[in-house]
Amino acid sequence: MSEPIAIDDAGDPRLAAYRDVRERDLVGRQGRFIVEGEVTLRMLLSPGARFAVESVLLAPERWPGLSDLLGGAGPPVYLAGKPVMSAIAGFPIHRGVLAVGVRGAEPGPEALIPPAPAPALLLGLVGLTNHDNVGGLFRNAAAFGADAVLLDAEACDPLYRKAIRVSAGAALTVPFARAASGAALLDLAERHALTPLALTPGGDETLGALEPPARALLLLGTEGPGLPNALMARARRVRIAMAPGFDSLNVATAGAIALHHLAASRSARSARDGLASFPDGEGE
Incomplete structure (x- = not known):
């Protein structure tokens, strides 16, 4: 030793x-x-x-x-x-x-996206400059099995000391990469058959009623301004149902709820596919 x-x-x-x-x-x-x-x-x-x-x-x-x-x-x-x-x-x-x-060489975002048609769950962070929130979201991404986190150029560094600590070390293990902008994240989604889901209090669909797509990019924006309108116009706008008169959640909390819903659906889909591969109950 x-x-x-x-x-x-x-x-x-x-x-x-x-x-x-x-x-x-x-x-x-x-x-x-x-x-x-x-x-x-x-x-x-x-x-x-x-x-x-x-x-x-x-x-x-x-x-x-x-x-x-x-x-x-x-x-x-x-x-x-x-x-x-x-x-x-x-x-x-x-x-x-x-x-x-x-740090070493940082991968490009393309390298972190599972190839279609395999299931995929990615988290996209747009303009998040609060290290506590970014660290919390990396912790959530690890907890719910996201494949990677993609950040725009304005989002803060996941390897900032406080972000690592708040993430409980998840920023050291969850793959991440940067794209030039939120628009670039949507371009990636289009090229890789990912359905972009923009989480916003003004969403057209509620998360609870959403049938999660097999390949999803969950987009989160900074607290207050949220995601840019131009970005949300290119995505499915999804909201978390809350008590009447209240529509505000911390972005890390909202991300945890959404990731749990998307990940649970993916697990259920994988279980169904596994049983379907064993006809006549042979997999029981």
């Missing part, structure tokens, strides 16, 4: 990637990103994660509980007391767990 490296100097150059975390969250870190906390670290190192790990920085008391995960020929592990960690990061480190991930 590789031994961790103890560091007691906040100026140690080996920890340069961790310096001034909050400020560099905003300006970028040249192809790297920071994860914080044990849950996200375990997701970053899980078999399903798509990103390499450059290094890990722990408070010494966290090493015993993570040595099974970080031993062997893994990334270098540095140990520094919380005062040193906090001095490096620029804010108090309570969890005592940080790591640097490497």
